[in-house]
Amino acid sequence: MVLENKVAIITGGASGLGEATAIRYAGSGASVIVADTNTSGGEKTVELIREKGGTAEFVHTDVTSENDVINMINVAKGKFAKLDALVTCAGILLSPNTRVDQFEATDWDKVIDVNLKGTFLCVKHAVSLMGQHDSGVILMIASGAGVLGGSSSVAYAASKGGVYGFGLTLAGQLKPLNIRVHVILPGNMATTLKLNVIGEIAEKAGGSRQEAIKAQLPSLLKPEVTAELLTNLVSDIGTSAQDTLLIQSAAWTKIFEDQKRSS
Ligand SMILES: NC(=O)c1ccc[n+]([C@@H]2O[C@H](COP(=O)([O-])OP(=O)(O)OC[C@H]3O[C@@H](n4cnc5c(N)ncnc54)[C@H](O)[C@@H]3O)[C@@H](O)[C@H]2O)c1
Numbered sequence: 001m002v003l004e005n006k007v008a009i010i011t012g013g014a015s016g017l018g019e020a021t022a023i024r025y026a027g028s029g030a031s032v033i034v035a036d037t038n039t040s041g042g043e044k045t046v047e048l049i050r051e052k053g054g055t056a057e058f059v060h061t062d063v064t065s066e067n068d069v070i071n072m073i074n075v076a077k078g079k080f081a082k083l084d085a086l087v088t089c090a091g092i093l094l095s096p097n098t099r100v101d102q103f104e105a106t107d108w109d110k111v112i113d114v115n116l117k118g119t120f121l122c123v124k125h126a127v128s129l130m131g132q133h134d135s136g137v138i139l140m141i142a143s144g145a146g147v148l149g150g151s152s153s154v155a156y157a158a159s160k161g162g163v164y165g166f167g168l169t170l171a172g173q174l175k176p177l178n179i180r181v182h183v184i185l186p187g188n189m190a191t192t193l194k195l196n197v198i199g200e201i202a203e204k205a206g207g208s209r210q211e212a213i214k215a216q217l218p219s220l221l222k223p224e225v226t227a228e229l230l231t232n233l234v235s236d237i238g239t240s241a242q243d244t245l246l247i248q249s250a251a252w253t254k255i256f257e258d259q260k261r262s263s
Contacts (some may be wrong), residue, residue, distance in 0.1 A: 001029030009033040009072060012062050012089030013169035014037040014041025016191030024231050025201065026054030031080050035061035035072045036090065051263055063090045063118030066125075073105055073125045081200040085234045087139045088119045096152035096197045097204055108155045115159035120166065127174065136179040139235050140167050142250035144185045144247070152197060164245065171244040182233060185247045190220040221248075232256040 006026050012018030013034030019041070024050040027033045034049075034056055036042040042058040049056040057079060058208030061072045076083050092114045106194040119140055130136030143150030146160025167183035174181055188194060195213050229248055232238055237259040246252060 002237075003231065004029035006030040006084040006234060007033075007076060007082055008085040008087065008234065009083060010089060010124070011035045011036060011061065011072075011086045011118070011128065012046050012141075013040035013058075015187060015188065016193060017223040018087070018089030019045045019224055020227040021089060021230050022055075022056065023048055023235070023248070024224065024227040025089050026056050027052060028231055028235070030085070030234075031055040032057075033072065033079075034058045035063070037062050047221070051064045057197055063088075063114045063122055066121050066242045069121040069125050069143075072122075073129055077129055082133055083126055083136060085137045085139065086122060087131075087141070087230055088122050089141050090178055091115050091120055091141065091193065093156040093193055093197055095155070097201050099151070100154050103154055108158075108168070110140045111153070111155035112162070113158050115156070116162040116166070119163050123166075123170065127177070127179065130179050131177050133176045136177075137238065138170070138174070138179060139182045139230055139233060140181070142167070142185055146184060147245070152201060160216060180239070180241075181244060181245050182241065183244055184226075185245070186204050186226040186229075187221045187248045188215060188219070189223045189226060191223055194220065229256070 003025055008030045010018050010022045013022040014036035021072040022032050022034050022045050034045045039060055046056040046058045059072045059075045061068045078117035092111055093113050121168045124136055125131060132229055140163050143160040147164050160253045164183050167181055171181040198212050198216050199209035201210050226248060233241055237256060
């Protein structure tokens with residue numbers, strides 16, 4: 001199995017991309033820490049993993065709390081003694097389609113706190129554990145919203161652009177520790193976050209939430225497709241991925257397929 005003997009922490013593991021990634025990692029042989037504020041969702045992810053014979057622990061973690069993040073790392077250290085991969089999926093999007101002069105500062109703070117500060121805190125404390133064995137992979141989930149433009153939310157765009165800038169600095173800083181850093185821009189996925197945004201935008205425009213979701217659903221990726229890319233990046237074939245910014249695309253899928261065939 002491609003992630004045999006690896007230990008991974010996945011934030012946001014109760015739902016969407018984090019859930020799909022946790023299940024995929026455990027199914028590929030990794031021991032997984034599922035970290036989320038959503039206890040019932042996180043415990044469900046762990047249950048699904050254990051039913052299939054995988055190894056997982058849920059740790060209630062609010063990524064905006066440094067104490068919670070320290071506890072999450074301590075659980076990984078206590079249970080599995082090391083950390084090979086951190087995947088930061090925890091994220092929120094508030095106030096879509098709200099012009100900046102109407103955007104509430106409280107919503108701005110919430111989004112920046114979870115998406116940007118939360119990513120910083122998880123990376124900060126993960127590096128101290130990865131540094132003890134001089135290896136690791138950090139996959140930071142950003143969004144095209146923050147790098148390519150076109151977001152429905154100014155705070156979401158700013159937070160994800162911030163994650164990208166953070167990642168560019170980290171990649172060089174952590175190279176001497178043999179820690180590889182990638183900022184991932186996933187394609188649009190059918191998750192709670194995305195479907196809620198589609199529904200909210202439709203309602204704001206006086207339309208139907210259900211109709212809008214139904215119309216857009218066929219164009220959205222399943223989170224499992226992105227989870228496969230995140231699995232390849234942590235597996236041995238991922239070592240050839242040297243770019244910091246990875247945009248989910250057919251090209252990346254092809255690179256990994258070619259490598260699998262030749263290995
Ligand atoms: N869905 C998309 O189209 C899309 C596209 C690009 C990027 N992303 C990013 O992918 C990541 C995963 O999102 P998703 O689409 O799976 O959404 P989701 O809503 O299904 O999952 C997000 C998870 O983050 C958790 N979370 C929220 N605040 C938290 C906190 N303070 N501490 C810990 N956990 C917290 C939620 O409980 C939830 O389980 C996010 O960072 C999102 O911005 C999503």
